[in-house]
């Protein structure tokens with residue numbers, strides 16, 4: 534990995550000639566599956582892709598975990614999106630250049646990609662690779678997420694995303710709150 538690639542906050546552009554050559558000849562036949570998941574929906578899809586393709590799996594995690602409380606995460610994610618903040622990641626893929634195909638999975642946050650996805654894309658050189666997004670959302674669709682991916686990986690071959698609605702934490706919380714509010718145990 535070059536110094537530029539190890540920095541999560543760099544743009545990932547400006548390949549040297551030698552790394553460009555390495556990009557053209559990935560040494561692994563198996564794809565890489567990278568994903569971010571807070572409540573597990575996207576993780577299930579990632580596991581299925583891994584099994585189907587004998588792929589390697591990498592979980593994208595922020596260096597500082599998000600709060601457990603849903604409303605607090607929504608607030609933090611919104612602030613990070615509005616300021617364009619790219620949270621540092623817990624780890625990077627050390628040998629990204631050896632993969633030719635990268636599946637990238639995430640939930641929709643605030644009608645966009647979660648901020649860690651921008652960190653991941655900016656911190657890894659994906660030029661020349663085939664990039665296949667898989668996206669889960671709570672019912673409001675892809676938002677601008679695919680154009681964010683395209684803008685952060687302009688030299689990748691971006692394929693059509695797989696996308697599906699998956700259980701939304703917010704719905705679970707409100708249904709359980711209603712039930713708890715009606716539970717006759719006295720407080």
Ligand SMILES: Cc1cc2nc3c(=O)[nH]c(=O)nc-3n(C[C@H](O)[C@H](O)[C@H](O)COP(=O)(O)O)c2cc1C
Pocket residue numbers: 569570571572573574575576606607610639640641642643644645669670671672673674698699700701702
């Ligand atoms: C901070 C936050 C923001 C979200 N924003 C949206 C949204 O804008 N549109 C939407 O359809 N779902 C939204 N969701 C719901 C998730 O995209 C959906 O539940 C997803 O499947 C969660 O995936 P995960 O279990 O892999 O974390 C949001 C969830 C969170 C936690």
